[in-house]
Amino acid sequence: QIDEHALIRQLGFLPGNAVCVAARSDRVPDILKTSDPVPIVLKLYPLALREPYAGGRKDGRKFKSRKRGPTTEQQADDEKKSMLLEPFPTLYWLTHPLLKTLVSKLELGKDFNSKVLEQRLLRDAEALESMNKAHSEYGIERKDLLTPADAIMLESKGWTDSLGVARGVAGIRRPHSIKCLHAHLAHHLSGGRGSEYNIVGKWVLEEIERIVRDKESEKKTETAG
Numbered sequence: 001q002i003d004e005h006a007l008i009r010q011l012g013f014l015p016g017n018a019v020c021v022a023a024r025s026d027r028v029p030d031i032l033k034t035s036d037p038v039p040i041v042l043k044l045y046p047l048a049l050r051e052p053y054a055g056g057r058k059d060g061r062k063f064k065s066r067k068r069g070p071t072t073e074q075q076a077d078d079e080k081k082s083m084l085l086e087p088f089p090t091l092y093w094l095t096h097p098l099l100k101t102l103v104s105k106l107e108l109g110k111d112f113n114s115k116v117l118e119q120r121l122l123r124d125a126e127a128l129e130s131m132n133k134a135h136s137e138y139g140i141e142r143k144d145l146l147t148p149a150d151a152i153m154l155e156s157k158g159w160t161d162s163l164g165v166a167r168g169v170a171g172i173r174r175p176h177s178i179k180c181l182h183a184h185l186a187h188h189l190s191g192g193r194g195s196e197y198n199i200v201g202k203w204v205l206e207e208i209e210r211i212v213r214d215k216e217s218e219k220k221t222e223t224a225g
Helices: 002-011 074-084 097-108 114-123 125-145 148-157 180-192 199-222
Strands: 018-022 039-044 047-050 084-087 092-094
Touching: 002 018, 002 199, 018 047, 018 125, 018 180, 092 097, 097 180, 097 199, 114 148, 114 199, 125 199, 180 199
Parallel strands: none
Antiparallel strands: 018 039, 039 092, 047 084
16 A cells, blocks of 8 residues: 555556566665665556547557546446557566656766667677576566466467567567666666666666766765865
């Protein structure tokens, strides 16, 4: 119950395919200095119910944003009937607002974004091999999480490729590709299968820790001055 409230404060809603909290703030003590460990990574089930987007804008959106606020039991039943089931290849979500903001700044910057790290991977054979292992283990964990009934349903709908073991972190096909730094950091912090091999997540964590240290050092210098 406490985790649910914390996640709703962080995300604005509780994902319907949430499985459990995979990591807490005590995993990153140099970044989040909290007295009580709060959720930072959420584990998700590989299938999710989403509400179709029926807006008039041609913005490429297939699903509309999740509604927030209370609903009656009848409204909840009606909404569930209208929802669509879809594959959800991302197993781990970064949930803490500060961590998400710090990673977003990296992605928007020029020195540590996805493209820069992809080039770094291609120049480092050992790092690329580590990511191969991370993607492989991620895909296996996602497949193993499915219930037997859902595995059969995936085959009947022709969705096996969407959640196949060949698809790694966040559904990536190519091990040198980086889809989202948030997803890599979430996997690295999760402690799940292959998390220790996610070198991209490790790089991101180290860079964020460096940024936080530098800011704290600057504050101390200003205070001393």
